[in-house]
Amino acid sequence: MNLSAHGGKLVNIPDVSDREAHHTIEVSYGTAIRIMNMKMGILSPLKGFMGESDFHSVVENQRLENGLPWSIPYTLDIGEKEFRCVRAGDTVRLSQNSGVIAIMDVTDIYRYDRIEYCRKVFGTTSTDHPGVRNIRESTGICMAGEIKSANLPEIPFLKETLFPVDTRQIFLERGWKTVTGFQTRNVPHRGHEEMQRTALRVTDGIFINPVIGKKKPGDYRDEIIMKSYDTLINNYYPSNRVLFSPLHYEMSYGGPREAMIHAIMRKNFGCTHFVVGRDHAGIGNFYGPYDAQKNLQAFELGIEIMNMDEVFYCKKCEQLATSRDCSHVDGDRVHFSGTMVRDTLKNGLSPETYLFRKDVYETINRHDNKFVERV
Ligand SMILES: [Zn+2]
Incomplete structure (x- = not known):
């Protein structure tokens, strides 16, 4: 298990107790989730929203001002109205659906150049990129400060959700010295499974940690991702070697x-290894297939990056393979794609079992509403 959190110590922000505040600001669900992840230490060492010097350091160098690797600014965007009335030194109450989410002491209020942000952080200013779109639609004004206390917002799947204190305890109890973190935002096809099995062969345990929350239209609904993984884990994996949480x-x-x-988030959960596959966290053709792997190599993150090549099915090898262990040409290979599985589902067909487990597929197919329609 990874004993040290990023930056040394796992952050733990106490619950809100009544405290006078100068202002109340309503925040989005996304912000409430970010505050929750700070409170529970998932984003250690962050204890609040970044001030201007950290912001610029992260945008320019992928490091906090103190030198610790960190690649995307965490900012709290505010409107012109708040910009006019909130001052550094004020205490603000952050609320969501009129429930108190957090109390924050404001240290800094600043404007930033949104185009410059997109160019450096996303490598593009194209509004076809959803991350760019979010930034360009924001005000470009941020309020920085330390979160003094915070409450958990209302979230789906709370019962199934593990936080770093929980996972660290479980890894310890199970005696896992090495743990692989696995990021996903999809239902598991055989390619994912192959990567998970590769990790299971070389580390003591695997922590499957799919992202749930805000989606794009056409994405699988959270419930479908949860249930399909239930089927895969219960029917195929040794239960004492896998931990699952959204x-x-x-x-x-x-x-x-x-x-x-x-x-970094998986390091904070206590993982020693983290799988980075092809086009990790990418979209469209904005990034090269192995850009993410290359970027991580340049930093001392304190978690071992397990680079994995694209998994495909090779008709000549008659098995799942990668270009590291198969000599055949592209015409012999069947590549995984989200649309392939989606089209099969839409047409009511059964996918090839070398691409998709039959029982996992049936679990998905049982649901009428598989995909997010609009957000
Ligand atoms: Zn082959």
């Missing part, structure tokens, strides 16, 4: 930069 998190599709945040 991660409440909003993807920004930042490819190479977002991969670093994914790795």
Whole structure:
């Protein structure tokens, strides 16, 4: 198990007790989730929203001002109205659906250049990129400060959700010295399974930690992801070697930069290894297939990055393979793609069992509403 959290100590922010505040600001669900992840130490060492010097250091160098690797700014965007009335030194109450989420002491309020942010963090300013779209639609004004206390927001699957204190305890009890963190945002096809089995062969345990929360239209609904993994884990994996929990998190599709945040979060859960596959956290053709792996190599993250090549089915080898262990040409290979499985589902067909487990597929197919329609 990874004993040290990122930056040394696992953050733990206490619950809100009544405290006077100068202002109350309503925040989005995404912000409430980020605060929850700070409170529970998933984003250690962050204890609040970044001030201007950390912001610029992260954008320019993928490091906090103190030198610790960190690749995407965590900011609290505010509107012009708050910009006019909130001052550094004020205490603000952050609320969501009129419930108190957090109390924050404001240290800093600043504006940033949104185009410059997108160019450096996402490597593009194209509004076809959802992360870029989010930033360009924001105000470009942030309020920085330390979260003094915070409450858990209302989240789905709370009972199934494990936080770093829980996972660290379980890894300890199970005697796992090495643990692989596995990031996903999809139902498991045989390619994912092959990567998970590869990890199971070389580390004591695997922590499967799919992202749930805000989705794009066409994505699988959270419930479908949860149930399909239930089937895979219960029917195929040794139960004492796998731990499963959803991660409440909003993807920004930042490819190479977002991969670093994914790795850091799993380090905070206590993982010693983290799988980075092909086009990790990417979208469309914005990033090269192995850019994320390359980016992570340049940093000392304190978690071992397990680079994995694309898994495909090779008709000549008659098995799942990667280009590291198969000599055949592309025409012999069947590549996995999200649309392949989706089209099969839509047409009511059964996928080839070398691409998709029959029982996993049936679990998915049992549901009428498999996909997110709109957000
Ligand atoms: Zn082959």
